[in-house]
Amino acid sequence: MDIGPFRIERYYARYEFTTRYMLSSSDCESRTVADLLELEPDAHARLLGTWCGYTESAGAPELRQAIAALYERIHPDEVIVTSCAEEGIFLLYHALLEAGDHAIVETPCYESALELARSTDARVSQWHRSFEDGWAHDLEALDGLVRRESRVLYVNQPHNPTGTLMDRPTFERVAELARANRMVLFSDEVYRELEHDPADRLPAACDLDERAVSLGSISKSYGLPGLRLGWLATRDASLRAAIMRLKDYTTICSSAPSEVLTALALRNRDVLLERNAGIVRRNLPLLEAFFDRHAETFEWIRPAAGPIGFPRVTGVDDVDRFCQRVAAAGVLLLPGSVYDEPAHVRVGFGRASLPEALAVLESTLAAPAAV
Ligand SMILES: Cc1ncc(COP(=O)(O)O)c(C=O)c1O
Structure with missing residues (x-):
């Protein structure tokens, strides 16, 4: 690689x-950790009683349930817990892409969103936004990047590094463009729920579209990056299966204490x-x-x-x-x-x-x- x-x-x-x-x-x-354990009366005892064996590869059921509750149309079985969002980016791209495929990545971006796509040997085009244009999302330019081999479109809302947010009609048109071209919309939503005006919150991509994938993390809006816990949520069963096959070669499962603490944090988010x-x-x-x-x-x-x-x-x-x-x-x-x-x-x-x-x-x- x-x-x-x-x-x-x-x-x-x-x-x-x-x-x-x-x-x-x-x-x-x-x-x-002490602050987190204050969030529920019996949390301290539950953490001390956590079994330090392997957990389920897709994530502890308690945690997948807490994650599914963030979405409208996602069942706990449609969640894959990862050891941080970074692992989710690696798994999704490598499960989906191979040489000869094409990916489109919104830039500027969190660098692994671009570099990990490239690491699959797929061709990668940048949907580039610029300060001079007010960080606008040019849908015509996006449409012009699509090829027959395009498999995935990565977008990140709310956005790293600009802190901007698409409006809802634009996001829906992006989802529609991905669907019409049979691309997986890979939506990095690690800053979701920290919109400065909650009325601006976008729907999660995994709720909007059956093949789309939402990427989440406990690191950013919730402020707990040391737990190293993230997730992928999608209703596409075959994509989940491909990701799970690969995950056996990255982490197999996440850290048991981190899963307990993340479930606790999300229930009290x-x-x-x-x-x-x-x-x-x-x-x-x-x-x-x-x-x-x-x-x-x-x-x-x-x-x-x-x-x-x-x-x-x-x-x-x-x-x-x-x-x-x-x-x-x-x-x-x-x-x-x-x-x-x-x-x-x-x-x-x-x-x-x-x-x-x-x-x-x-x-x-x-x-x-x-x-
Ligand atoms: C847009 C974006 N996606 C993913 C990640 C990875 O987050 P995690 O800490 O869960 O690996 C980051 C971290 O900075 C990020 O900014």
């Missing part, structure tokens, strides 16, 4: 655990979402005010969902070097070059420490060496 380095992860590997303030993280503020949405609601105006004060340096399209945005940086010669300098001062931004968008940075506003991080960034910008 020929696969390039995952640039986002390599960047984080270098800085994440040595930089004081995370101002680009794509997840929300996390919690301790309103509590998790309320706190995380509250952090986003508090942070977003602070960030906006910061960008207004530094309009000569940052220009952005305000995110509509999730905890990240992707401003363009002007007045800085080299955004990579700028990010390194800011990291040295204690604040981690993610340079857009890891998305092949070198004029941008990814900012994250799902963490409690954002006010302190902005203060450090502000003084770094004021220092003559910063720009």
